[in-house]
Amino acid sequence: MFFKCKNCGGNTVYAPDKKRMYCPHCESTDSEEKIEDNSLVQCANCGAPLQMSEYTSACRCGHCGMYLIFDERVSGSYEPHMILPFRVSREQAAAHLESEFSNRLFAPSDFMSAKSLEKMEGIYVPFWLYDYDVNYDFAGEGTRIRTWRSGDTEYTETSYYEVIRKMNADFERVPADASFVMEDGIMDLMEPYNYQELTGFVPKYMSGFLGERYNQPAEELAVRAAGKVKEASENLLQSSIAGYTTMRTYHKNLNLQKKDTCYVLMPVWQYVYRYRDKTYLYHVNGQTGKVVGATPVSKEKVIAYGVSVFAMVTAICGLAVHVLEIL
Numbered sequence: 001m002f003f004k005c006k007n008c009g010g011n012t013v014y015a016p017d018k019k020r021m022y023c024p025h026c027e028s029t030d031s032e033e034k035i036e037d038n039s040l041v042q043c044a045n046c047g048a049p050l051q052m053s054e055y056t057s058a059c060r061c062g063h064c065g066m067y068l069i070f071d072e073r074v075s076g077s078y079e080p081h082m083i084l085p086f087r088v089s090r091e092q093a094a095a096h097l098e099s100e101f102s103n104r105l106f107a108p109s110d111f112m113s114a115k116s117l118e119k120m121e122g123i124y125v126p127f128w129l130y131d132y133d134v135n136y137d138f139a140g141e142g143t144r145i146r147t148w149r150s151g152d153t154e155y156t157e158t159s160y161y162e163v164i165r166k167m168n169a170d171f172e173r174v175p176a177d178a179s180f181v182m183e184d185g186i187m188d189l190m191e192p193y194n195y196q197e198l199t200g201f202v203p204k205y206m207s208g209f210l211g212e213r214y215n216q217p218a219e220e221l222a223v224r225a226a227g228k229v230k231e232a233s234e235n236l237l238q239s240s241i242a243g244y245t246t247m248r249t250y251h252k253n254l255n256l257q258k259k260d261t262c263y264v265l266m267p268v269w270q271y272v273y274r275y276r277d278k279t280y281l282y283h284v285n286g287q288t289g290k291v292v293g294a295t296p297v298s299k300e301k302v303i304a305y306g307v308s309v310f311a312m313v314t315a316i317c318g319l320a321v322h323v324l325e326i327l
Contacts, residue, residue, distance in 0.1 A: 001069050002044055003032040003207045011045075011066050013208025016086040016286070021204060032204060040070055055179070058124065058211030069206050078213045080201040084193060086122055086209065086267040086286045093120060093269040093284040100291045119272065122286060124211035124265040125182055128218045129173040129195075130225040131260040134233050136167040139251040142244035163241055171229050173262070176221040178214035182268070184224070189292045190268060190285050197287065198264060211265065218261045226256055 003012045003021065010025030012032040021032045037044030040052070048063035057073040060066070074080065088096070094117045139162075146157045173195050177187040233254060241247060267286025271293075272279060282293030 001034055001036050001071055001203065002066050003204060004035050004045075006031045006033050011207075013067060014085065014205050015089065015208075017089045017092070019085075021207070032207075034204075036071070038071060040072070044068060053212075055212045055215050056210075057213045058206045058209060060121075060210065067207050067209070069203050069211070071203075073213045074201070074203055074206070074211075080126075080265050081262045082198040083124070083201045083205050083265045084195075084198050084267055084287060085205045087197070088267075088269065088284065088286050088289050090120060090122065090269070092289065093122075093271075093286070096284050096289045096291050097271060097282060101293075117271065121270055122209040123268050123270055124206055124209055125187065125268050126178040126212050126214040127175050127187075127264050127266050128178055128214070128221050128225070129175055129262040129264055130171075130218075130222060130229075130258060131262075132171040132174065132226070132229045133257040133259055134167070134169040134171060134229060135255045135257075136165070136169075136233055136237055137251065137253045138165040138167075138237060138241075138249070139163070140241075140247050140249040142241065142248075143246045144243075145245045161244070163244070163247070165237060165240055167233070167237060167240070169233065169236065171232065174225045174228050175266075176224040176228075177266075178216045178218075178221060178263075179212055180215045181212070186281070186283055186292055187268075190266070190283060190290065193266060193285070193287055201265070206265075209267075214263060218263070222258060222261075226258075229256055230254060 004010070005012045005023040005026060005028060007028050008023060008026040010023050012021045012023045014020075015022035015029075018029065020029050022029050023031055035044060040050070042049055043061040043064060043066060045066040045068075046061060046064040048061055050059060050061065050068070052059050055073075056070070057078070058067065058069045061068060072078070097117070142161045142163045144159045144161070146159075148155055175187075175191060175193070177184060179187075269284040269286055271282040271284070273282065274280070280293065282291065284291050
């Protein structure tokens with residue numbers, strides 16, 4: 001399917017800054033008309049062949065530029081329960097990148113050029129969200145040691161405490177991305193998202209963006225989510241027993257119970273920059289604008305900077321010698 005403007009026939013897309021459908025050709029809003037087509041091999045608009053993976057749910061035709069959404073990959077068992085619509089536009093994402101990296105001294109000259117940033121794409125990344133009940137029983141012996149001096153004598157007092165904790169906690173919407181292409185560590189760094197803006201899935205939110213259906217079922221990714229819950233539970237426990245000099249554990253039992261699972265699409269801007277045959281990936285949270293990525297270093301700029309510093313130091317030293325000769 002794709003969305004066509006009733007007024008001019010252009011491709012209407014979801015505009016994050018307007019929070020509505022928009023035609024960039026005639027600048028009309030809410031003028032979309034859904035055109036159905038179930039083909040997965042050719043563009044529903046111009047008939048050109050499409051290049052896509054088995055997980056692609058939305059793409060952009062390389063010939064006519066139309067953004068296409070594949071119904072069979074966003075319906076039935078692949079229909080997302082919810083979607084978090086883009087709130088950061090392409091221009092805003094570029095501004096976030098520029099704010100983060102433009103002042104880096106040794107970045108290549110075209111790193112943040114307008115031409116390079118035009119290639120940035122918005123992607124709806126598939127995620128599973130998990131709800132867990134946690135019961136954590138802990139028993140141990142803690143000590144607090146106090147030392148003081150009286151005259152020439154140093155005294156040490158050790159107090160012993162029985163420490164018992166029974167912690168019950170609910171963890172809701174613990175995320176794990178379900179995309180092979182997106183690196184797990186990077187997607188973890190995209191957090192946090194504001195889940196209050198999650199809404200029921202509507203295909204038009206995907207118009208203007210790329211997208212994937214989930215690559216892995218919820219059961220395969222539950223281990224990742226459980227690992228996050230265990231780490232958070234351990235941090236909660238440790239914060240509750242802080243203040244002791246030593247802690248000897250007698251009993252420790254962490255029990256996780258998975259309650260619910262939700263399939264959602266999350267918004268991410270991806271900027272691909274190629275420099276000296278190496279690819280650098282940058283990601284911007286499509287809701288919050290959070291940026292993840294490392295700056296490439298231009299060797300030419302490093303050398304030029306070193307030469308300029310050396311020349312400056314040499315000039316200063318030469319001036320100092322000349323002054324001494326005069327004196």
